[in-house]
Amino acid sequence: MPHPPPLGDSAGQPGRSNRVLGRRGCHLPILPQQDGPAAPLPASPGDAKLQRAKEALRLAGHPGDPQSLEAVGLMLDKLAKENQDIRLMQAELRVILILPFLSLAPQAQKEELETLLRKSEENARLTEALQRETASLQAAQTELRLLREKLQGLGEAGLQRHRRVCPAGGAGTGPQGQVPAHYEGLAAALSTFFGSNGTFAHDRLSFVDFLDEVEDALEELAELLGVSKEDVDNFEEMALTQLEAAPWGR
Structure with a gap:
């Protein structure tokens, strides 16, 4: 069996051959070696990350x-x-x-979706309306609480002022046990409507109109003093009794 020729060029001179013997005896070409560094491969987008x-x-x-x-x-x-x-x-x-x-959905499914969408929009509107009503109710409750506190403070202040003006158990107490300190001034202002014997002596004003004016004056005085409606009524009865103008004193 003849031996294969040694590796070399076609002329038999020593050197590198452009073919090598493969595993099955086939000659494979050898790529020529380039001088200098190999060219870099193009970088992929994921290489940077x-x-x-x-x-x-x-x-x-x-x-x-x-x-x-x-x-x-x-x-x-x-x-x-x-x-x-x-x-x-x-x-x-x-x-x-x-x-x-x-x-491409069936008509029934489309209608169901539209119904659900309308219900969702309606629920959103109802939720907004409920939030507005809740805010209004809270504001009204706050205002009512402030008014109650204010009225309570005014009532306490009026009661204290009434106790200072009408001391209980003082000298000259009337039927209710209290005599207003302003009674003398009021009696002096009303003295022109009565004669020396205490009878009504005004010739241009009816007795009913006179009582109405007295009642209005007493109510204004009570509001100025900050007393309650019940105290106003008691004061009117006491004043009219002192002036002998009450129905049971005539």
Whole structure:
């Protein structure tokens, strides 16, 4: 069996051959070797992210370095934002894919969806109206509470003023046990309507009109003093009794 010729050129001179013997005896071509460094492969879009992630992990190897922690945090935030963008794109894609099928849905399903949509809008309007009514009711309750507190304060102040004006058990007490301090001035103002013997002596005003004016004057005086309606009635009876003008004193 003849031996294969030694590796060399076609002329038998020593050197590299442009073919090599394969595993099954076939000669395979050898690519010519280029001078200089090999050309770099084109970078893919994911290589930059991978490189940044490797850099962040390398920096994270120093736990005490604040810059490494900040770099890792920024990388995690960026990845989270990218994941959120991907989820939003997926949701939009689902909507785009579902819309054509909705147009092909049966009429009954369309009507049901429209009914649900109207009910949802009506519920939203009712909720807003209920919120407005609740706010109005709360405002009214607050105003009512303030008015009650104000009336209670006025009542207490009027009672204290009435006790100062009408001391109980004082000298010259009347039928109710109290004599207003302003009675003398009121009696002096009304003395022109009566004669020396205490009879009604006014010739241009009826007795009923006179009593109405006296009652109005007493009510104004009571409002000025801040006393209650019951105290006003008691004061009127006492004053008319003192003037002998009450029905039971005639």
